[in-house]
Amino acid sequence: MRIVIVKSIKEVVLEAVDFVFKEIWKKPNLVLGLATGKTMIPFYKELVLAYKNSKIDFSEIKSFNLDEYLGFNEDDKKSLRYFMDINLFNKINIKKENIHFLNGSAKNIELECRNYEKEIKKTGGIDLQILGIGRNGHIGFNEPGSSFKSKTRKVKLSDTTLRDNKVKIKYALTMGLATIMQAKKIILLANGKHKADAIAAAIRGNVNEKVPASILKKHKDATFIIDKYAASKL
Numbered sequence: 001m002r003i004v005i006v007k008s009i010k011e012v013v014l015e016a017v018d019f020v021f022k023e024i025w026k027k028p029n030l031v032l033g034l035a036t037g038k039t040m041i042p043f044y045k046e047l048v049l050a051y052k053n054s055k056i057d058f059s060e061i062k063s064f065n066l067d068e069y070l071g072f073n074e075d076d077k078k079s080l081r082y083f084m085d086i087n088l089f090n091k092i093n094i095k096k097e098n099i100h101f102l103n104g105s106a107k108n109i110e111l112e113c114r115n116y117e118k119e120i121k122k123t124g125g126i127d128l129q130i131l132g133i134g135r136n137g138h139i140g141f142n143e144p145g146s147s148f149k150s151k152t153r154k155v156k157l158s159d160t161t162l163r164d165n166k167v168k169i170k171y172a173l174t175m176g177l178a179t180i181m182q183a184k185k186i187i188l189l190a191n192g193k194h195k196a197d198a199i200a201a202a203i204r205g206n207v208n209e210k211v212p213a214s215i216l217k218k219h220k221d222a223t224f225i226i227d228k229y230a231a232s233k234l
Contacts, residue, residue, distance in 0.1 A: 001216060002223040003203065005231045009042060009191040015225045016130070016189050017046045021056055023128050023185070029060040031120075033129035033180070034088075035140075036065070036080045037165075039189050040132060044088040051092045058094040062123050064116075065101050066131075066140040066180075070154060070171035072104040078167065079104065102152070102173040113152040113173060120179070129183035133190050136160045137198045137211040141174035144210045150176030177215055186222040188213070190230040199226055200233035 006012055024030050034040075050056045065084060072079035081101050089099060100119055106112035120126060131139050136158060142150060143158045152175050162170070180186070190199055202213035203224065216222040 001203070001219070003231075003234075004223060004225045005234075006225070006227055008227055009039070012039075012189055012191050012225050012227050013042045013046045016043055016187055017050055019187055019223070019225075020047065020128065020130075021050060024056055024058075024061065027127060028057065029062070031123045031125065031127045032061055032063045033126040033175075033183055034063050034065045034084065035130050035132050036067070036083050037132040039191060040130075041087060043130075043189060047088065048091045056092075058092045060098075061094055062098045063094065063100060064120055064123075064126060064175075067172055067174040068102040068104040069167065069169045070104050070109075070173060071169065074101065078169075104173055109154050109173065113154070116152045116175075117179065120182075126183040127185065129180055129186045131180070131186060131188040131213075131216075133188055133195060133198050133202065133213050134161055135164060135194055135198055137201055137213045139177070139188070139213045139216075140180060141172045142177050142180075142212045144212060146177055146209060146212050148177050148181075148209060148215050151179050152176055177212060181215060181219055184221065186216060186219055188216065188222070188224045189226070190224070191227040193229045193232060195226075195230040196233040199224070199230050203234060 068080050074081035136144055141155050155174050201211045207214045207217055
């Protein structure tokens with residue numbers, strides 16, 4: 001695991017965009033794993049800017065998002081797909097057929113999750129997975145107690161996640177921890193003092209299912225890009 005500590009969220013974002021740029025430059029048809037959340041808004045804004053300045057071309061990129069709320073489809077303004085559309089997809093030249101997203105309103109949820117795993121494998125696997133981290137140490141919607149062997153599935157959201165995300169939907173679909181760990185490279189972005197406990201537990205604590213992000217210490221190529229506030233308890 002590599003840890004990059006910078007001064008501000010702006011520097012977190014610039015480091016992350018530079019990381020993505022280098023990976024796309026090496027492999028124009030990169031398979032990207034994407035996340036949602038407040039930390040991702042300035043990150044996607046900077047990616048869009050890089051695209052507009054002709055620094056990044058998304059035309060051959062394939063993407064897989066981590067998660068979606070149960071019962072929501074892409075037309076729902078509270079869905080995570082809508083979040084991605086307004087913050088990234090609608091502003092870059094990624095092809096619609098190359099965007100992969102869990103369908104929260106699928107009739108057969110188990111089949112939807114199995115098919116998502118198959119689609120990831122069909123592309124050759126995720127080359128670079130972008131992650132945020134919850135205050136309770138969750139990555140994706142893998143809440144504390146999630147099995148390290150977990151695959152894409154339906155999950156119940158914790159009270160902490162519901163409060164932080166300001167949603168009333170109690171269930172979601174998420175890539176599992178085992179699915180995330182199959183990515184060839186991973187970067188996790190975090191900023192702010194409210195993430196300091198989670199970052200400290202993930203980096204300094206034991207690898208433990210009570211802190212889902214701690215599994216990243218076992219990954220062969222994972223990088224934490226965090227500001228000095230998120231790093232304050234290391």
